[in-house]
Amino acid sequence: MDVQYNVKRVLERIAEAAHRANRAPEDITVVAVTKTVEVSRIMEAINAGIRHIGENRVQEFVKKHEFIPAEVKRHLIGTLQTNKVKYIIDKIDLIHSLDRLSLARELDKRAAAVGRVIPVLIQVNVSKEATKSGIFEEELESFIEQLEPFKHVRVKGLMTIAPLSSNPEAVRPYFARLKELFDRIKERGYPHIDMEYLSMGMTNDFEVAIEEGANIVRIGRAIFGERYV
Template identity: 50%
Template sequence: MSQIRTAINRIQDEIKSAQERSPYGAKDVLLLAVTKNVDAERMKEAMTAGISAFGENRVQEIEKKYDQIPTEASWHLIGHLQKNKVKYIINKVALIHSLDSTALAEEINKRAQQVNLVMPVLVQVNVADEETKFGVTPDEAIPLIQGIRALPHLKISGLMTIAPLVDEAEKVRPVFRQLRELRDQIQEMNLPGVSMDYLSMGMTNDYQIAVEEGANIVRIGSGIFGARLPN
């Protein structure tokens, strides 16, 4: 059995265990394979082992690999998205995880209208208030959502966060818990045009904690493909 298949099987087992041991475990969890610096052949190998969705940080990586991967795969943009890059991926991605401003929302809406689709997006929340991370603060999330929810070609579908990199995964549990609680608060508001279907949180170092706190998308790169090669 290949290293990639072995890793995917192990991660799926650990996700299932985390779901079962927590009252907050989601019924279904998407294992999103993060493919920064991963070539198309290894991505195809991951597909044969059960991966159905790939996450990329950079628009140019999606453009480069899009035609090399079978069409049944779905693509997620998980990195910071500049307004001038939206047009290149608007008809290629299934979900944008990194909406963090009204201006970006308006650009996504405009470009989605041009290709006659409604683009699902997640609002990126910088729960830990890290200067090096993008995203709105927890206090800014609801006003942002209220301000953009009427855009007709945008579908607010949940929240995303990136936890700090720490030496012990347990230390980031409060970050994931706070995002889940924010998700619950928004759900209770019953805002028209807003769904909180997705909670995208957890990466290679902390995904089990994230699943225990309610994540239903985990973004895992090196845990599947091994240590990243330099650019």
């Protein structure tokens, strides 16, 4: 599997999708999903131009962290348990999976202890699948209001995981809906959040996600091939 070629091809596909949506390709961030990927192959992706990597599991993130160049941004894209926050709070650049107040409270406490404000995305379960984490859209604005006291947590946008489908068009409505929520919350002008990032789209559907407004896409298999356990 030629990682360098795969990165080049993914970037080409992102550019094509961006142009279809009258958007600038450079406004879209690729997060290479490195779950189960060894450091040597992650370095191949970095050498090919990847500047953001995303891990699903804290234990794996911590194990690899010291081997990744400092200039590469680290994303935690999987479900985060409160008892694991302390291991990453001083290392992570963006958490994609804030989905409950207990996690916000722990993030706030741990971030205050290390003297930083931790950037997060709220995970929204647009499809309402029981197997997925995330806030339902009906609860989203109430959840945002409840985050106001946490001065060391800064919401930077929204994330969702679409239902798995072999047909990208089947998931377009979920991406369109999250973009609507993103825009509505941005218009509300909450003083304690910044609606900057819309993280949606993976290997199966990232082009549709870009067409619907994603500015972060999380791509694993299209870069590293089939390797998940």
